[in-house]
Amino acid sequence: xxxxxxxIAGDTHGIEWRLPVLRFKGSDPKAPKIYIQAALHANELPxxxxxxxxxxxxxxxESAGQIRSDIIVVPHANPIGAAQSHFGELQGRFxxxxxxxxxxEFPLISVRERDGLVENLDRxxxxxxxxxxxxxxxxxxxxxxxxxxxxxxLQYAYIDDAFWPEASDLAAAMEMEAVLLSDGESSAFEEAxxxxxxxxxxxxxxxxxxxKLSVTVELRGRRDVYPDLAKKDAEGLLRFLxxxxxxxxxxxxxxxxxxxVALDNVEMIRAPAAGTVLFHRNxxxxxxxxxxxxxxITRPGMADGTAEVRAPQAGLIVTRSTERIVRGRADLMKxxxxxxxxxxxxAGTLED
Ligand SMILES: [Zn+2]
Numbered sequence: 001x002x003x004x005x006x007x008i009a010g011d012t013h014g015i016e017w018r019l020p021v022l023r024f025k026g027s028d029p030k031a032p033k034i035y036i037q038a039a040l041h042a043n044e045l046p047x048x049x050x051x052x053x054x055x056x057x058x059x060x061x062e063s064a065g066q067i068r069s070d071i072i073v074v075p076h077a078n079p080i081g082a083a084q085s086h087f088g089e090l091q092g093r094f095x096x097x098x099x100x101x102x103x104x105e106f107p108l109i110s111v112r113e114r115d116g117l118v119e120n121l122d123r124x125x126x127x128x129x130x131x132x133x134x135x136x137x138x139x140x141x142x143x144x145x146x147x148x149x150x151x152x153x154l155q156y157a158y159i160d161d162a163f164w165p166e167a168s169d170l171a172a173a174m175e176m177e178a179v180l181l182s183d184g185e186s187s188a189f190e191e192a193x194x195x196x197x198x199x200x201x202x203x204x205x206x207x208x209x210x211x212k213l214s215v216t217v218e219l220r221g222r223r224d225v226y227p228d229l230a231k232k233d234a235e236g237l238l239r240f241l242x243x244x245x246x247x248x249x250x251x252x253x254x255x256x257x258x259x260x261v262a263l264d265n266v267e268m269i270r271a272p273a274a275g276t277v278l279f280h281r282n283x284x285x286x287x288x289x290x291x292x293x294x295x296x297i298t299r300p301g302m303a304d305g306t307a308e309v310r311a312p313q314a315g316l317i318v319t320r321s322t323e324r325i326v327r328g329r330a331d332l333m334k335x336x337x338x339x340x341x342x343x344x345x346x347a348g349t350l351e352d
Contacts, residue, residue, distance in 0.1 A: 047147025
């Protein structure tokens, strides 16, 4: 395992950020090149824990001469976000200086323009320097895994239609409970990678990308950081890598049997008013149309002081908010359903 550091100059005097990058050298130049990063949202640590154990497994495979692919691992992709503490709370999702989500506004370029990402980096602010170097590393690879987590959540992934159903092997290997098929219409890291590949040929846009993968894996909820879970997930990711020929070890994957639904089929359950939320249903539960999901106490102590939140259609509760006091229109749940939601959805990501 080779260890290097990307050094990013800060935007103020006396600051620089150091980003460790771990590399394994593969024996087969034809094997797919792998890029794995965790904690781009700096307060989402299940992926960092996974990667810690995965690297241990990869070092063993390296000692046994089993690594066929070049593999890049960035265990914590966002040192800038990790240092943002605001009144005692880590702010890992948005850059405090610009309010930009750390996982949005990656440059949408063709892979042909990859080298330009890192030319004259001094032109850019620190966050942009970071994003450009992460994207540059990923675009040198074939299989790109971006490890995130949700609030309270099942294990699921956002996978662009262009990689489906080929990518069902990842869902099977990691024993995902759901897959949300995205439309490639945002500037999130995973979608910027896919965008660059889709636009490889000038004047064309590929709709399928065989042999490639760029995916956001949501490793359950923010607090689901435990040794056994992280080891199990690392073993799952290692099985996927082996099944794609990156590691020379036999592996047999069962087919993925969980739901894979388009983003249009995700019901975003929102709070109809501000209040205290009393959940009646939990993640992992299947609900029927009209089921009571939550009661909001909107006017505490009053006879008519509550509002009900019901399921607009049947589906699987994939995520739930950890908040118990909510603002009006706050996201409460994501429910994966068989048919499209009647609520209007803008193309792109489900949340800011
Ligand atoms: Zn995230």
